[in-house]
Amino acid sequence: MSDWIIRPTLAAGCARTTAEIMHLKVEDVDSTAGGVTITVTGASPRTVVCLADWEDDVRRLLDGPPVLDYVFVKDERPSNAVAYVNKFLNSTAKGREFPTVERLRSTWIVGHLEARTPIVALVEALGVKTFSMFKRLAPFVRMPEAAELQVLFRGEPPP
Template identity: 30%
Template sequence: MVADLIVVIIITTEDIVAVNLEPPKVAAPYWNEIGDFISTAVEEAGPAIPYRQGELLRAATGLTLWAWQTAGLPLERDVIFRRHTIERFVAEGLAHYTNSGRTTRRSQLLRMAEFLLGPKVMPPRMRPIGLPEALAPYTHEQLASFKSWAATQSPHDRRVNAEVLLSLGFGAGLAAREITNLRVGDIRLDDRGVLVEIRGDRPRAVPLLHEWEPALITFVKEHRSTDWAFLPGRTKVYKNVITNFIYWSGTTEETPQTPRMRSTWIVHHLTSGVHVVPLLRAAGVQSLEALARYVKYVPEVDPDNARAALRGCGL
């Protein structure tokens, strides 16, 4: 005789789709007005998002309460969960959070919004929260040392590549991936100097600082337009190509790093008084916040000259 088969099904709280969680205390007085709106949104989006129901409930409650009570927005899904509303809530309603906390909460809300409104309504890319500290620019002494490092590379091809690297980093402020992706044909020579055309996700044209023009002019004239601008003998773009090149230079002294070369380029232009709009475009950034990080490295201006400039009498 076959024993009866007993099947035990264990249901955890994570398997429950319906939102039967206690509303956050901060929203309790208003739950009759906003509770259904929040619960429905969490119930629909929750199963498709890799966050716990409780986390989504707290995130949606914070957003909805702020939008409805503080911003005065209607309880409409395409209004509450639109990207602009989420950005405002994170910036204003979560100002007391850490950058990490705001980033997490924003990610939760964006995933909900993408499911509830669809990816076409919710563009996936948003600016990062809390830009990292700007790296200090190189000093004049360090710059002179790097020029000496490049000039003493051997054989000739290594010396040329070292000079190209410094020219693109210090002369145009390019990021590492932009240097490694650049072709000779992207470097234009004309009677006004050298213009570096950047492709990719930050397309732009960057005028090269005149100090760094000679090495690039010579290089461009000696190579085909289809060659890579840095290490033209390679057949592909690969990770750490610049790091590996510098590593095999055989020096024990400090070597140039592309992030600090870019920082040096930005600070140079800020110090020189280049207009902020063309500098934003040349740097491939969209917000003043991205440049404001470097202001602490810009030398102070004489107070009398500063006053004259602010008065409109020139600096």
């Protein structure tokens, strides 16, 4: 399966970074009838629930040949994941705008902020230690209308 399918699926659907995509092992992906989760190991261990819209793509990745150990399959594993992905994106970009792993990951974050996913759960799922990225993404999050803010700040149940 082409790596250009793997990157958007794991970045937009599961908020993985480039390095996390390149090092994701099949054993770290759990696919059940209840959804798909990805376990991230290493310095910031955590489990992330895949967005429902991307679950089928993740399942197709796991079923694709020749996936055995790593989800990202190449004849030779790149030694510098970020440089490899940037080179690939630059070679395939049409026009000035092209999807990057960071943009796709940011879209995942903004979507969760707009869905009112608890911020502490987002920080945990992203494996970050600070809230600084949210300040950078705040201009892209739709501000609720005054009536909706009233309900949110009062702690009322949603209508």
